[in-house]
Amino acid sequence: MCLQWQTDLTQAAEQVLKDKASIQGIILASAKSTFFAGADLKGVMRSQASDGPRVFTEIEGIKKAFRTIETLGVPVVSCLNGTALGGGWEVALIGHHRIATANPKTQFGLPEVTLGLIPGGGGITKMTRQLGLLAAQPYVLESKLFGPEEAQKLGLVHEIVASDDQLRPRALAHIAAAQGQPEAAQHLWDRKDYKMPGGTPSNPKIAGMLSVAPAVLKQKTRGLYPAPEAALAAMVEGAMVDFDTAMRIESRYLAGLMTSQVARNMINTFFFNMNSIKGGQSRPKAAPRYKPQKVGILGAGMMGSGIAYSQASRGIATVLKDREAAEKGKAYSHKLTQKRVDKGRMTADKQAALLSLIQPTASASDLKGCDLIIEAVFENRELKAKVTQEAEPMLAEGGFFASNTSTLPISGLATASANANKFVGIHFFSPVDKMQLVEIIRGAQTMTRRLRVLRLRAGPGQVADCGERLARFLYQPYLWHLCDGRRGMLGEGIPAPVIENLAMQVGMPVGPLAVLDETALSLSVHVLDQTREDFAKEGKTYQATPGELLVERMVKEHKRPGRAAGGGFYDYPAGQKKVLWPELKTRFEKSGVSYSQQDIKDRLLYRQAVETARCLQEGVC
Numbered sequence: 001m002c003l004q005w006q007t008d009l010t011q012a013a014e015q016v017l018k019d020k021a022s023i024q025g026i027i028l029a030s031a032k033s034t035f036f037a038g039a040d041l042k043g044v045m046r047s048q049a050s051d052g053p054r055v056f057t058e059i060e061g062i063k064k065a066f067r068t069i070e071t072l073g074v075p076v077v078s079c080l081n082g083t084a085l086g087g088g089w090e091v092a093l094i095g096h097h098r099i100a101t102a103n104p105k106t107q108f109g110l111p112e113v114t115l116g117l118i119p120g121g122g123g124i125t126k127m128t129r130q131l132g133l134l135a136a137q138p139y140v141l142e143s144k145l146f147g148p149e150e151a152q153k154l155g156l157v158h159e160i161v162a163s164d165d166q167l168r169p170r171a172l173a174h175i176a177a178a179q180g181q182p183e184a185a186q187h188l189w190d191r192k193d194y195k196m197p198g199g200t201p202s203n204p205k206i207a208g209m210l211s212v213a214p215a216v217l218k219q220k221t222r223g224l225y226p227a228p229e230a231a232l233a234a235m236v237e238g239a240m241v242d243f244d245t246a247m248r249i250e251s252r253y254l255a256g257l258m259t260s261q262v263a264r265n266m267i268n269t270f271f272f273n274m275n276s277i278k279g280g281q282s283r284p285k286a287a288p289r290y291k292p293q294k295v296g297i298l299g300a301g302m303m304g305s306g307i308a309y310s311q312a313s314r315g316i317a318t319v320l321k322d323r324e325a326a327e328k329g330k331a332y333s334h335k336l337t338q339k340r341v342d343k344g345r346m347t348a349d350k351q352a353a354l355l356s357l358i359q360p361t362a363s364a365s366d367l368k369g370c371d372l373i374i375e376a377v378f379e380n381r382e383l384k385a386k387v388t389q390e391a392e393p394m395l396a397e398g399g400f401f402a403s404n405t406s407t408l409p410i411s412g413l414a415t416a417s418a419n420a421n422k423f424v425g426i427h428f429f430s431p432v433d434k435m436q437l438v439e440i441i442r443g444a445q446t447m448t449r450r451l452r453v454l455r456l457r458a459g460p461g462q463v464a465d466c467g468e469r470l471a472r473f474l475y476q477p478y479l480w481h482l483c484d485g486r487r488g489m490l491g492e493g494i495p496a497p498v499i500e501n502l503a504m505q506v507g508m509p510v511g512p513l514a515v516l517d518e519t520a521l522s523l524s525v526h527v528l529d530q531t532r533e534d535f536a537k538e539g540k541t542y543q544a545t546p547g548e549l550l551v552e553r554m555v556k557e558h559k560r561p562g563r564a565a566g567g568g569f570y571d572y573p574a575g576q577k578k579v580l581w582p583e584l585k586t587r588f589e590k591s592g593v594s595y596s597q598q599d600i601k602d603r604l605l606y607r608q609a610v611e612t613a614r615c616l617q618e619g620v621c
């Protein structure tokens, strides 16, 4: 929907108006494999707040042309040969009759809200009038996409054909059959007898549901996303007025959002940046895709057992080695898959096949022939060196070794390896089965070719290559500093619920103390001990931060090592929701401490911004 397209559309609408007497019908079709991808997102990225009035005029101009075509008095048929999203679906909705080619890859719908925008090119008004205020919500507020078949069930597509070449003949046949039938040249909502499905907001049943809708929405967005709120407002306000006014209401909300920083950020992150990552931006250009046949994992603790699941669920034979906990580590995969079997999402055969790929063992010789071995033992340099030297000789010809360390520089760990150029960091996150991101860390001597391991995870877009420039990690120091600041706040006497709730209010999915519990407070203490040891070797004394000291107290004094070991900042009563450990109040909270909620929010966000800037500065890609 670039400027050129807008001009062309306006001219086409003027032309059909002039030629009205000689037109029997109009076909909307695309010469590309995608029917239409919607608004020009590059153009949206260029808009500034001061462009609001111009953007409003443009939106209204587009919709005027849409309206001219659909109210001309002739049947309009949309021939949907492929995907139609956002403004593209709004173009499809100009047609009174919509024919789609059967193709499981085709997607229709309104993804605007996911980009910080709303379907303000008629999408809100028309979908609401077609489906009703309640039924339209998933498509408008949650950007639920659908294929041709679902569209047909919803009455949004009227015919499905087997191939693209049948679209035009079917459209012509429809136009021929529709001659003399005024209703075929009219939308549902333009008919005199139109009634909104389910009723308008004046219907007491609808009004009752709508009175809670903003609260339900706010619970999901925490008030941080303006687009869904604007979309809901446009739906409801639009349902109380005539069609043209509803369209104008939509345009106003859209113009405001289109020129906002929030939309620019969301479009950049969720469309352009995501696309370039999916397109392989972080992958080495020349390296072919690679999937190891057999992977060894050292350490079947929290991470090792999760990594074993992640490998086996991708069909990779996995040897899980631990001094004592290998069977327990495998049992974790049983627990995860059993939940899916119980819900009918996995067959017992598939579960058995997955579990059969995991071989628990206490013997290093079982690692023989692995083309990749990932070490996930305690965060202790000597232990890591020992297990590296023990396991490396078992690697298959050309195989390589990886450490899942959170904090120890890869170049340093690689000194224990006989093949430092085949030593790489592969940093999974906890819980491994849920977290999509994996960091690949090159040590100073790692050959770039090692990065072929990126194939370990399901798909692209999930890997940060921290590179040898950094020879450390992107996410870990990031999280570390963030958490450190927050546990530091607890040490200042700020109540734990305040820290947790304000973190959620600024958009974090869970509070920082909960994250620390998940990754294990004992891990933080291992890291602290190792850091002290490293400093001592250089004749220096490490000055632990207040946050680090607080966690050390939690583990060593209060015996609260984290979730996996029964409790940390939170208690985890069986079968119930976690609750903050009541003693945090007596042990850390200071009654007279004064704090401003805004300051705490700022501290949480500034740290994030500073760490992000550092990553950019250090060239992390």
Ligand SMILES: CCCCCCC[C@H](O)CC(=O)SCCNC(=O)CCNC(=O)[C@H](O)C(C)(C)COP(=O)([O-])OP(=O)([O-])OC[C@H]1O[C@@H](n2cnc3c(N)ncnc32)[C@H](O)[C@@H]1OP(=O)([O-])[O-]
Pocket (backbone or CB within 6 Å): 001, 034, 036, 037, 038, 039, 040, 041, 042, 055, 058, 059, 062, 083, 085, 086, 087, 088, 090, 111, 112, 115, 117, 118, 119, 120, 121, 123, 275
């Ligand atoms: C003032 C205007 C008023 C408008 C009023 C209406 C407002 C409307 O309600 C708002 C919207 O439509 S919000 C929008 C809602 N629409 C959406 O969210 C749909 C976004 N698009 C898609 O999801 C996918 O492109 C498709 C699934 C359509 C095709 O997938 P595929 O076949 O794998 O193709 P691919 O590899 O993905 O793309 C090829 C190239 O095209 C590029 N490009 C694509 N769309 C673009 C766009 N809208 N923009 C700019 N560029 C767009 C893409 O970056 C890439 O460029 P590169 O330089 O070669 O890298």
Ligand SMILES: NC(=O)c1ccc[n+]([C@@H]2O[C@H](COP(=O)([O-])OP(=O)(O)OC[C@H]3O[C@@H](n4cnc5c(N)ncnc54)[C@H](O)[C@@H]3O)[C@@H](O)[C@H]2O)c1
Pocket (backbone or CB within 6 Å): 298, 299, 300, 301, 302, 303, 304, 321, 322, 323, 324, 325, 375, 376, 377, 378, 379, 380, 383, 387, 404, 405, 406, 407, 427, 428, 429, 430, 518, 519, 520, 523
């Ligand atoms: N916890 C997290 O969130 C997280 C996230 C990313 C990376 N990591 C890193 O992963 C590694 C493991 O962390 P974890 O949280 O899974 O620890 P954990 O304490 O849960 O597990 C460590 C396991 O290593 C085993 N082990 C110890 N010595 C061994 C040996 N010689 N041979 C085989 N197994 C041995 C232990 O028995 C234990 O099961 C650490 O390097 C940590 O920094 C942890």
